[in-house]
Structures are given as C-alpha cells and as structure tokens.
Amino acid sequence: MSNIWDEREESMELDEYQQRMIDRLLPIIAGKKVLDIGCGYCNIELELADVAGSFTAVDDSKIRVQKSQERCAKYDNINVQLADENLLPYFDVVFSFRTFQHMEKKQFKAYCKTAYRVLKNNGIFIFQVVERYLDYQPIRGKITHLAHTEKEISKALKMFDEVKYEREIIPRKKRNFPWLWIEAKKC
Numbered sequence: 001m002s003n004i005w006d007e008r009e010e011s012m013e014l015d016e017y018q019q020r021m022i023d024r025l026l027p028i029i030a031g032k033k034v035l036d037i038g039c040g041y042c043n044i045e046l047e048l049a050d051v052a053g054s055f056t057a058v059d060d061s062k063i064r065v066q067k068s069q070e071r072c073a074k075y076d077n078i079n080v081q082l083a084d085e086n087l088l089p090y091f092d093v094v095f096s097f098r099t100f101q102h103m104e105k106k107q108f109k110a111y112c113k114t115a116y117r118v119l120k121n122n123g124i125f126i127f128q129v130v131e132r133y134l135d136y137q138p139i140r141g142k143i144t145h146l147a148h149t150e151k152e153i154s155k156a157l158k159m160f161d162e163v164k165y166e167r168e169i170i171p172r173k174k175r176n177f178p179w180l181w182i183e184a185k186k187c
C-alpha cells in the first residue's frame, strides 16, 4: 500500500536544518551504534557515515527506503529498513528529526517505548518536535502537522532516567517555528 510520503518530494541535498541535527550528533556518535527513526533520504547518514560506528535508518515509506538503500549502498555501516521490521536492542544513540511532528500522538508514544527498549544502558534518545502552532495548521497537502507539548513528551518519556528540554526558534517566512529539542537518557 502506498504511503503519503512516497509521493512527497524532498531534497536529497543536506539542508541547513539537517545540519542542526548533525551538530548535535557529532560529539556523541563516534564509533557508536545509531538508530534514526524517519530517515527520509538518509542525508544525515550519508554525512556522518565515516564518524558513526553504524547506522540503522528506518522509515515507513517503501519508496524512501528503497531510494536510501541505493544511496547508501557504498557504506557497509548503513543499514536502511522499513520501520515495521523488528529492531534489536543494541543502540547507543536513537535519534529522530522532523518526523514525530508528522505522526499521530499514539504512534509517537509507541516510538518512545521502542527507543527505550532498543537503547543500551547509558544510551541516549535525541529528537526534535514543534512545540506550538501546528495544531492550528493541521493539514498541508495530505501531510499532518502536529505540535507536541513538553507535558505530553515528559509523559511519553517517563521510563527514561534523565530528560532535558531545549527551545530553539526557527525563523520562517510566514511564521517562526518553535522547536523543542529533547535528550532523554537511559541509565
């Protein structure tokens, strides 16, 4: 069955926003096993393949997975797979970028549980969401945009031992985006 993300065009060039995620990952991923939830076209993986120990990149769009597999084929340490496949519990870092804001809250909560399950002790879960406004702009094309509040996130992350929140305002033409960055540690 096709997925709305199959039809949506997105750049295969690294963009200034992905660079923000890269800046957060760089100090912590050297030699580590890293999982990306909602990898898109693996722009981030391709940029960091030489630094990380390995990447498992998952997405629920078959077309994006297929394209990313082609793009990453020359790297033995990047494995791209469909998001519904089983994940083994062995990651040091789980991250997600510009993905949870397009997901129903129930699914977001399920991914928080998965992140906790697949992280090793001392592992870290890093992600970004949009904190406000998007509930008032629920559909763009067929893609939903949902805001997540700190309260909802802290509930979904209750099994983690330490959770840190950081706010960043992203300037946009029509309306600035209030991003919330989260780092949750499993001790």
Ligand SMILES: C[S@@+](CC[C@H](N)C(=O)[O-])C[C@H]1O[C@@H](n2cnc3c(N)ncnc32)[C@H](O)[C@@H]1O
Pocket: 005, 018, 037, 038, 039, 040, 041, 043, 058, 059, 060, 061, 064, 083, 096, 097, 098, 099, 102, 103, 107
């Ligand atoms: C805006 S794109 C971001 C891609 C990439 N993280 C980036 O920043 O370039 C959102 C991605 O999330 C994926 N996605 C949406 N819902 C998902 C789900 N339930 N599980 C896994 N991936 C999902 C989409 O297929 C899409 O590739």
